[in-house]
Amino acid sequence: MESNRFTGSSGEIPAVLVPPTDGPFRHRAARFRDLARSRSSLAGYLNLMAGLAEIQAGLWNDAAAALPLDMAGLPENPAWRATLRSIADRLTPGEPGLASLLNKIRQATDQELAIWGNGVLAGDFDHTDAGITPLVAAALQIHMTSFASRLEKEGLGPTRNDATCPVCGSLPVASVRQTGGAVHGLRYLVCGLCGCEWHRLRIQCTHCGSSKEVAYFAIEGGSDAVKAEGCGDCMTYVKIMDRDKDAAVDPFADDIASLAVDLLMAKEGYRRLGFNPLLVPGG
Incomplete structure (x- = not known):
């Protein structure tokens, strides 16, 4: 099921991955x-x-x-x-x-x-x-x-502001480092509402595009597969989940399970870019 999402029409890296037709x-x-x-x-x-x-x-x-x-x-x-x-x-x-x-x-x-x-x-x-x-x-x-x-993948590409979903314009819930096929090792941002994923370079701030002050944060004793990618220039962060370290990660579930990372980032003075609609601020 997943492999069909990861292959472009001529083997190129797909800019956008649409959700599987039987749902996630x-x-x-x-x-x-x-x-x-x-x-x-x-x-x-x-x-x-x-x-x-x-x-x-x-x-x-x-x-x-x-x-x-x-x-x-x-x-x-x-x-x-x-x-x-x-x-x-x-x-x-x-x-x-x-x-x-x-x-x-x-x-x-x-x-x-x-x-x-x-x-x-x-x-x-x-x-x-x-x-x-x-x-x-x-x-x-x-x-x-x-x-x-059910969208045709060939007609989809990143928006001018590639911090937002190219399909519905929502912010990402997290990013995922993929495994397998043409996307192995690549980072895709995951939309918090429609579930589409779009390619974004690693070690590059999702918000401002800077790569100078990017650092990674994790909880000692926590999951090695879930970290926060923080930008010291604009002080925003997005979680990154590594399927090489845990093939079962789900951006929505693992985000909620790693709330300790959000508390750490808030303590360090970072603000989150995007949100998880299944657990909103104040929920």
Whole structure:
């Protein structure tokens, strides 16, 4: 499945990798479960996100049958609103706080859902409950990833500002050092919403492009596969995940499991470029 994403039409390095047509969510759910077993302090949330990813996988075929005409208008799409309500109905409450959030989604008007969806697309979380945002993002991800997986790769290339996704314009959740085929050893940024990946040179700041003050940070005793690439010029960072060191890494799951890296970077005075919509600031 993965190898088809990594080969250009004539063997060249692909500028953009689209998601697999059967979706990334089953693998993501399994990764969340695996990480929950070894991250006791985060096990509750990691298992919750595993359940959410399993629901995303279950709703994949419905999303494929109702592809959006464009991503910008997705929050007004009835199919997306139905997906969010389905998530609220299928997710196990677990605790009273979550049950309240799920009821809030079920009782929300179409207009309220559209406001929440547009807020997530814009990266504006001021008007959405931080607990609801990951569920809104999960519904958007299903449709956006389904749409992106069916794009013709040959017509895709990096945007002028290659810190943002060339398909939907969102910021990256992380970057991944790939293995195998034409992309072995190359770094790809991973979109936090549609799941597309786009090539970006290593040891180069994603935000300002500088390579003079790039340094790597990791937690002692933590995973060797997950580090933060920080730029001393603009003081931003993006996590980089190495599939040579752990072939199972998932940008969304491993990002949440490595929150200690984010705490380290904040202590060092760096700010994160991009975000993980499954765990937004204040969530």
